[in-house]
Amino acid sequence: MKQLLTFVRKEFLHVLRDKRTLLILFGMPVVQILLFGFALSTEVKDTRIGVLDQDKSQASTELVSKIHANRYFDLEQDLKSIHEAEDAFTGGRIKMIMVIPDGFSEDLTSGKKIQIQLITDATDLNLANQIYNFISNIILDFYGPQTLVQSSGIQPEIRMIYNPQLQGAPNFVPGVMAFILLIICVLMTAIAIVREKETGTLEVLLVSPMKPYVIILAKAIPYFILSVIILISILILSVTVLDLPIKGNLFLLFGISIIFIITNLLLGIVISILTQTQQTAMLISLVGTMLPTLMLSGFMFPVENMPVPLQVVGNVIPAKWYYEIVKNIMIKGTGLEVIWKHTAVLTAMMMLLFLIAVKKFKIRLE
Amino acid sequence: MLRTLRILIKKEFLQIFRNRAILAIIFVMPVVQLVVLPLAASYEIKDIKIAVTDHDKSSLSRELIRKIIATGYFKMTAYAENYPQAYQEIEKDRADLIIEIPNNFEKDVVKENRQKVLIAINAINGTKAGLSASYLAQILQNFNSQIQLKMSPELESMSKISGLETVPKFWFNEHYNYRLSLVPGILAFLVTLIGGYLTALNIVAEKETGTIEQINVSPIRKVDFIIGKLFPFWILAMVAFSLGLLVTVFVYNIRMEGSLLLLYAFVSVYLITILGMGLLVSVYSETQQQAMFVVFFFMMIFVLMSGLFTPVESMTDWAKYIAYLNPVTYGVDGIRLIMLKNSGFTDLLPHFAFIVSLGLVVITWAVLRYRKTN
Numbered sequence: 001m002k003q004l005l006t007f008v009r010k011e012f013l014h015v016l017r018d019k020r021t022l023l024i025l026f027g028m029p030v031v032q033i034l035l036f037g038f039a040l041s042t043e044v045k046d047t048r049i050g051v052l053d054q055d056k057s058q059a060s061t062e063l064v065s066k067i068h069a070n071r072y073f074d075l076e077q078d079l080k081s082i083h084e085a086e087d088a089f090t091g092g093r094i095k096m097i098m099v100i101p102d103g104f105s106e107d108l109t110s111g112k113k114i115q116i117q118l119i120t121d122a123t124d125l126n127l128a129n130q131i132y133n134f135i136s137n138i139i140l141d142f143y144g145p146q147t148l149v150q151s152s153g154i155q156p157e158i159r160m161i162y163n164p165q166l167q168g169a170p171n172f173v174p175g176v177m178a179f180i181l182l183i184i185c186v187l188m189t190a191i192a193i194v195r196e197k198e199t200g201t202l203e204v205l206l207v208s209p210m211k212p213y214v215i216i217l218a219k220a221i222p223y224f225i226l227s228v229i230i231l232i233s234i235l236i237l238s239v240t241v242l243d244l245p246i247k248g249n250l251f252l253l254f255g256i257s258i259i260f261i262i263t264n265l266l267l268g269i270v271i272s273i274l275t276q277t278q279q280t281a282m283l284i285s286l287v288g289t290m291l292p293t294l295m296l297s298g299f300m301f302p303v304e305n306m307p308v309p310l311q312v313v314g315n316v317i318p319a320k321w322y323y324e325i326v327k328n329i330m331i332k333g334t335g336l337e338v339i340w341k342h343t344a345v346l347t348a349m350m351m352l353l354f355l356i357a358v359k360k361f362k363i364r365l366e
Numbered sequence: 367m368l369r370t371l372r373i374l375i376k377k378e379f380l381q382i383f384r385n386r387a388i389l390a391i392i393f394v395m396p397v398v399q400l401v402v403l404p405l406a407a408s409y410e411i412k413d414i415k416i417a418v419t420d421h422d423k424s425s426l427s428r429e430l431i432r433k434i435i436a437t438g439y440f441k442m443t444a445y446a447e448n449y450p451q452a453y454q455e456i457e458k459d460r461a462d463l464i465i466e467i468p469n470n471f472e473k474d475v476v477k478e479n480r481q482k483v484l485i486a487i488n489a490i491n492g493t494k495a496g497l498s499a500s501y502l503a504q505i506l507q508n509f510n511s512q513i514q515l516k517m518s519p520e521l522e523s524m525s526k527i528s529g530l531e532t533v534p535k536f537w538f539n540e541h542y543n544y545r546l547s548l549v550p551g552i553l554a555f556l557v558t559l560i561g562g563y564l565t566a567l568n569i570v571a572e573k574e575t576g577t578i579e580q581i582n583v584s585p586i587r588k589v590d591f592i593i594g595k596l597f598p599f600w601i602l603a604m605v606a607f608s609l610g611l612l613v614t615v616f617v618y619n620i621r622m623e624g625s626l627l628l629l630y631a632f633v634s635v636y637l638i639t640i641l642g643m644g645l646l647v648s649v650y651s652e653t654q655q656q657a658m659f660v661v662f663f664f665m666m667i668f669v670l671m672s673g674l675f676t677p678v679e680s681m682t683d684w685a686k687y688i689a690y691l692n693p694v695t696y697g698v699d700g701i702r703l704i705m706l707k708n709s710g711f712t713d714l715l716p717h718f719a720f721i722v723s724l725g726l727v728v729i730t731w732a733v734l735r736y737r738k739t740n
Binding site: 018020021024025027028031032035036038039040041042043044045046047048089090091092095108113114115116117118119120121122123124125126127128132135136139140153154155156157158159160161162163164165166167168170171183187188191192195198199277278279280282283287291295296300301302304305306307310324327331332334338 | 385388394395398399402403405406407412413415430453456457458459475479480481482483484485486487488489490491492493494495496499502503506507509510511513514530531532533534535536537538539542543544546547567571574575651652653654655656658659660662663666667670671675676677679680681682684685688699702703706707708709710713
């Protein structure tokens with residue numbers, strides 16, 4: 001026991017000595033929360049549009065100023081002819097061009113049919129659709145027929161459950177938690193062990209009277225503690241900075257987080273056993289765990305939209321289950337009655353990894 | 367002098383080719399990433415799961431549900447007797463939203479042309495919830511006008527004489543491909559990832575194993591040493607890029623609109639800057655672990671702030687400044703412009719200007735900072 005403690009202390013010193021890495025470990029969740037919480041969005045905003053006014057009448061100027069008044073759009077330039085349109089798009093700055101046809105004001109007063117062309121840069125089709133709908137609504141609101149009275153008919157009464165203001169935080173905070181824990185446990189642990197292999201110090205340790213599993217345990221403990229500290233700081237940040245309360249049971253959240261942390265530590269250990277160089281260990285952790293977690297766990301992109309094979313692959317990723325669990329406990333406030341299945345899967349993964357680690361662990365180095 | 371360089375480059379290549387794992391990842395990663403990411407990153411709305419609670423059970427209420435399902439965006443996964451029961455479906459993630467139709471629904475609609483339908487949406491993912499709500503509102507609107515037309519046919523002639531209409535024209539994307547802008551963006555991400563990581567890790571690896579001391583005591587000049595390090599990675603990243611480009615063109619059928627020469631010129635220059643940044647990290651770091659975390663940290667910020675997944679225009683004002691100082695923004699945008707819109711060299715002047723000046727700064731900095739003696 002005393003041996004183990006001294007050893008853990010040594011490992012801790014290693015971790016604490018590398019100030020730059022520590023700073024980044026604590027900086028990463030802060031930056032992610034700032035970016036996801038305040039910087040990024042998909043709403044239509046500050047979109048640059050061009051105008052080709054072939055009518056040049058009072059009515060057309062009025063229409064242009066109507067759009068100009070909307071704070072979501074910047075009127076960037078007046079085009080002289082339709083031939084300039086292509087250049088405006090290839091320059092990359094204009095997202096849409098509105099073409100007001102010749103005879104616009106006359107037709108408007110006489111009630112004839114008028115077509116206003118809205119040419120969008122459809123390389124980003126979602127954005128193009130959004131911009132088109134937005135501008136089209138502004139135009140139709142201004143001139144369009146008001147035949148149907150708005151308040152009649154069947155009206156939807158929309159209730160947004162769990163997140164009435166439609167903020168991004170409830171979706172990404174659980175993701176950030178899963179991701180940061182993954183980095184610390186898998187990546188750092190794997191590298192720390194392989195580094196000793198690479199520099200040859202692991203050999204020194206293995207010939208010492210210490211039991212091999214004690215060595216591994218001692219390697220893992222500092223990262224375990226670091227994970228818990230970072231987990232607590234993310235939770236504090238999300239409650240204070242993002243006003244995201246923890247609805248469910250805090251102990252349950254911690255209990256399952258610890259299962260997740262141990263699962264990842266084991267994953268890190270398995271990777272370190274199977275690899276010989278730090279670079280390989282890093283790349284395997286990166287390509288094998290981090291990228292799939294980012295892409296397939298539902299944190300960045302909704303899982304339901306993915307093709308079935310990808311959803312199946314996603315099920316093998318521990319972070320996916322953890323992400324679901326955290327969303328349930330933190331945001332929905334549900335308990336084990338809903339997430340027992342997820343927890344069981346996560347626990348099974350932990351035990352499987354433990355078996356693999358024990359089986360593959362070799363005392364001798366080749 | 368050139369001979370030293372040639373030998374150094376040969377040594378690097380030998381080391382790279384000896385390391386099978388890295389080699390595999392350099393060649394497998396572009397393909398995997400380009401195949402998986404575009405499939406995963408889809409914001410299309412489809413198959414939204416709904417739980418229905420119909421207190422009215424009339425032909426009109428059934429008609430409404432049928433209309434909603436028929437749009438193809440929604441599918442009914444549960445039928446609940448009451449709201450609490452339906453709410454449980456949401457709690458268990460078996461439904462994304464609840465539609466509750468009140469008692470006397472049909473009667474009120476026919477008699478007073480007024481009724482409410484409750485739509486309760488699981489809004490943890492705000493974007494998805496907002497989209498579902500607006501789709502449903504639109505469906506209801508259409509349903510309303512259908513009923514109104516049925517009840518008072520004289521309205522039809524009125525709605526036809528409306529004068530003004532808007533006509534959408536979607537340029538540069540005649541096949542309505544949702545992934546068109548994503549795939550070239552991922553190409554930029556890919557070369558950044560490969561180029562940045564490998565250079566950052568490489569020199570530190572020599573520091574860690576101590577072999578850098580041997581190079582330091584040799585008469586090799588630092589410029590030769592650094593070029594000898596960067597050149598092989600530049601080649602590797604260009605190969606990875608070409609592989610990715612083949613996948614883009616042949617798997618995704620994305621036509622290359624612009625000049626291939628310009629694209630390669632742009633990526634070549636862009637890569638030099640990225641390699642320079644990796645080099646800078648490498649010069650400052652003591653261990654590979656440290657180098658990797660530093661690269662990882664900046665890579666995360668650069669990629670999220672590059673407009674790859676969310677448009678730069680939509681960012682908060684302070685975030686836009688970061689985006690405009692971010693080389694990946696220019697890389698993503700440049701490749702998109704050339705590939706999708708056939709933009710020419712003059713259109714890309716700002717991109718070239720920023721990337722070249724940043725490259726000059728970081729490489730000079732790294733060379734000055736790298737010392738052969740401690």
